[in-house]
Amino acid sequence: MSMKVVIIGAGPGGYVSAIRCAQLGMQVTIIEKYKSLGGTCLNVGCIPSKALLDSSEHYHQAIHQFASHGIEVGKAKFDFAKMISRKEDVIMQNTKGIEYLMKKNKIEVINGLASFISDHKIKVSGNTSVTEIDFDYCVIATGSKPNIPPSFNYNKDRIISSTEALSLTEFPKELIIVGAGVIGLELGSVYARLGAKVTVIEYLDRILPGMDLDCAKELQKTLKGIGIEFILGQSVQSVIQNKKRIQLVYKDKSNDSDHQLEADYCLVAIGRKAYTDGLELNQIDLQLDEKGRIPVNENCQTKVKNIFAIGDVIHGPMLAHKAEEEGVFVAEYLSGQKPKLNHNLIPGVVYTWPEMASVGMTEESLKEKNIKYKIGKFPFKALGRARASMDMDGFVKILADADSDEILGVHIVGARAADLIMEAAALMEFKSTAEDMSRICHPHPTFSEGLKEAALDATGKRAIHM
Ligand code: FAD
Numbered sequence: 001m002s003m004k005v006v007i008i009g010a011g012p013g014g015y016v017s018a019i020r021c022a023q024l025g026m027q028v029t030i031i032e033k034y035k036s037l038g039g040t041c042l043n044v045g046c047i048p049s050k051a052l053l054d055s056s057e058h059y060h061q062a063i064h065q066f067a068s069h070g071i072e073v074g075k076a077k078f079d080f081a082k083m084i085s086r087k088e089d090v091i092m093q094n095t096k097g098i099e100y101l102m103k104k105n106k107i108e109v110i111n112g113l114a115s116f117i118s119d120h121k122i123k124v125s126g127n128t129s130v131t132e133i134d135f136d137y138c139v140i141a142t143g144s145k146p147n148i149p150p151s152f153n154y155n156k157d158r159i160i161s162s163t164e165a166l167s168l169t170e171f172p173k174e175l176i177i178v179g180a181g182v183i184g185l186e187l188g189s190v191y192a193r194l195g196a197k198v199t200v201i202e203y204l205d206r207i208l209p210g211m212d213l214d215c216a217k218e219l220q221k222t223l224k225g226i227g228i229e230f231i232l233g234q235s236v237q238s239v240i241q242n243k244k245r246i247q248l249v250y251k252d253k254s255n256d257s258d259h260q261l262e263a264d265y266c267l268v269a270i271g272r273k274a275y276t277d278g279l280e281l282n283q284i285d286l287q288l289d290e291k292g293r294i295p296v297n298e299n300c301q302t303k304v305k306n307i308f309a310i311g312d313v314i315h316g317p318m319l320a321h322k323a324e325e326e327g328v329f330v331a332e333y334l335s336g337q338k339p340k341l342n343h344n345l346i347p348g349v350v351y352t353w354p355e356m357a358s359v360g361m362t363e364e365s366l367k368e369k370n371i372k373y374k375i376g377k378f379p380f381k382a383l384g385r386a387r388a389s390m391d392m393d394g395f396v397k398i399l400a401d402a403d404s405d406e407i408l409g410v411h412i413v414g415a416r417a418a419d420l421i422m423e424a425a426a427l428m429e430f431k432s433t434a435e436d437m438s439r440i441c442h443p444h445p446t447f448s449e450g451l452k453e454a455a456l457d458a459t460g461k462r463a464i465h466m
């Protein structure tokens with residue numbers, strides 16, 4: 001008899017794990033509380049945000065760049081309702097694709113809320129019925145939810161999270177965003193490009209904490225250029241809705257004075273938290289860590305040996321590709337293989353324009369760890385390809401070990417950084433040096449030449465075009 005695996009949650013962690021388990025001959029059931037499969041990523045995260053980022057970038061280019069390319073389109077207009085409905089179509093195509101993959105791999109899909117009864121039995125509460133399922137192994141992939149403290153008076157009307165910001169029915173002319181993290185900057189870009197007055201207010205004195213500071217400063221400059229106003233280093237006290245307006249009070253940390261801001265909408269994007277509501281983990285004697293996550297060992301195994309957890313609900317970056325890799329890892333581990341997952345080389349991308357992407361260590365973390373490093377840098381404006389497309393903002397920054405020359409971190413802010421970062425990740429997986437990268441023939445004219453030039457710069461100031 002094949003091994004019976006139950007997976008809770010059909011986000012990128014859960015559905016990918018289900019497919020890999022099925023490929024390896026296991027009998028798989030996946031339980032999802034919403035009708036639509038795909039989790040946060042497909043329904044209210046990665047995919048819808050990128051759909052709106054693409055639509056708004058086309059509009060922005062039509063207004064600000066087409067003319068300099070010699071293209072006259074008259075007065076460009078946008079239809080906000082159509083943008084939102086195109087985004088819905090994109091979601092639908094993707095979620096239907098997951099349904100197809102479940103059928104193709106003979107994975108049983110059950111809709112309902114999963115709760116543990118014991119370490120070998122789960123209960124699924126659907127709309128009309130309750131089912132009990134036995135399992136040999138279980139993978140918890142229940143993801144995360146926005147983390148919004150009560151003082152923000154989150155009401156899904158005008159004080160909103162990313163979920164509502166992706167499906168507004170009216171265009172927000174004035175939008176305040178709390179949090180200059182990934183969500184704040186991506187959704188701030190969408191609305192600023194379409195002409196909204198966007199103000200981002202952030203607790204720290206910089207944007208994108210945790211990512212490379214030089215890149216973050218460069219990105220902030222270009223985002224200011226599309227009209228986003230930044231208020232940094234300030235602490236938000238409260239947000240309230242008064243009829244069709246929102247009022248936000250923040251304290252200026254330098255002199256303790258209170259300030260008020262007003263807008264049509266307030267998007268609160270100050271992080272997400274692991275989601276375990278309804279699982280009844282007490283039935284299997286599992287306690288959460290101090291951040292509400294499920295504790296696991298290096299094999300994503302909880303202290304209950306036949307129960308695993310992956311993705312946003314455990315420690316590590318809350319990223320779809322991290323959840324997917326953990327899903328595959330657990331499936332292969334259960335089948336008796338010895339899989340490997342390098343958590344130090346998970347790339348991170350911010351899909352603004354220009355994009356920002358990173359892999360490996362930042363300069364700040366190298367300093368903290370007292371690791372001696374050298375830097376190679378190359379500006380996009382010195383690339384022929386960047387001049388041809390008028391995408392000249394940004395640079396590539398390579399950090400390599402001062403002695404061994406091994407690449408320790410690569411940080412890019414610039415056009416197509418999201419795709420460029422994979423060359424760095426691949427080379428770093430094989431412990432390549434900056435010299436290795438600098439000696440690979442890169443096609444001309446491409447943005448990838450920026451990586452080669454930065455590597456040349458890191459290895460003895462050999463950059464050719466600088
Ligand atoms: P989730 O995708 O959250 O899926 C968990 C699923 O479990 C959900 O469908 C939920 O309904 C279900 N569930 C929960 N509890 C139960 C239960 N008891 N019973 C049954 N079902 C249950 N990441 C990227 O890598 N790139 C991006 O560009 C990106 N953009 C993002 C944009 C936004 C606006 C947001 C909010 C997130 C974005 N992310 C992005 C993060 C990404 O969406 C998450 O990291 C990813 O979805 C995590 O996958 P997961 O499988 O762990 O959980």
Ligand code: NAI
Pocket residue numbers: 178179180181182183184186201202203204207208209234235236269270271272317318319348349350351
């Ligand atoms: P985040 O952690 O990226 O950023 C939150 C920001 O809010 C931080 O800068 C923090 O300092 C600030 N902050 C916290 N409390 C605050 C307060 N009271 N007042 C003002 N500022 C405050 O979280 P975000 O943007 O909500 O995104 C959540 C997660 O979703 C990300 O960590 C990421 O893992 C994932 N995501 C990934 C994307 C991608 O890969 N492109 C896109 C969007 C989300």
